[in-house]
Amino acid sequence: MVVAEDLHRSFGTGERAVHALRGVSFEIRRGELTALKGRSGSGKTTLLNLVGGLDSPTRGSVTLDGTDLAGLDEKGLLAMRCDRIGFVFQSFGLIPVLTAAENVGVPMRMRKVAAARREERVRTLLALVGLADHAEQRPGELSGGQQQRVAVARALANDPALIIADEPTGQLDSETGRSIMRLLRAVVRSEGVTVLVATHDPALMELADRVVELRDGRVVEPAE
Structure with missing residues (x-):
């Protein structure tokens, strides 16, 4: 469903450049709930923006449902976000x-x-x-x-084929947060949609099919 290959994303140039992602590669299977974990500054939001077509990588590629996002112009990206991705x-x-x-x-x-x-x-x-x-x-x-x-x-x-959720439980108490994750879990089953959710709560990760960990802009612990 989603294939990320050697994703790099830098902001700025020269010695002051910030390297948010440093060669991230992973796949998300169709109909799967994948949790993306990592501390603040690990690159989670940057990665979500690239997968969702809200930003472009400095190097590397994102393929969504067989379509290479780099091959789309702004109109094509807008259509992709409107028709195929929910946020x-x-x-x-x-x-x-x-x-x-x-x-x-x-x-x-x-x-x-x-x-x-x-x-x-x-x-x-x-x-x-x-x-x-x-x-x-x-x-x-x-x-x-x-x-x-x-x-x-x-x-x-x-x-949509894919839902991207960026810390969807961050402003909620723990029990309400769990209910939202259980809802996303149920949505995967009932609607057949693929979900990529960024979270730092270990309890919520237990509801995911897989967990991908980011640290300093790199994947360090993808779990089957």
């Missing part, structure tokens, strides 16, 4: 003035999905994440865990 962020990233249902529907509006089909998909996804009764509530009326569930539903809106 879940630590800060939830919901639009405050929109209801839960409206937030979930945003990606489908961008693709101009017909209203009837969009509303049906929103209902299905909110039920999937356990929020069928909260469709008309706005983010400020929801708990942190509920907001993140809305974010997961939104990430699934366009039926």
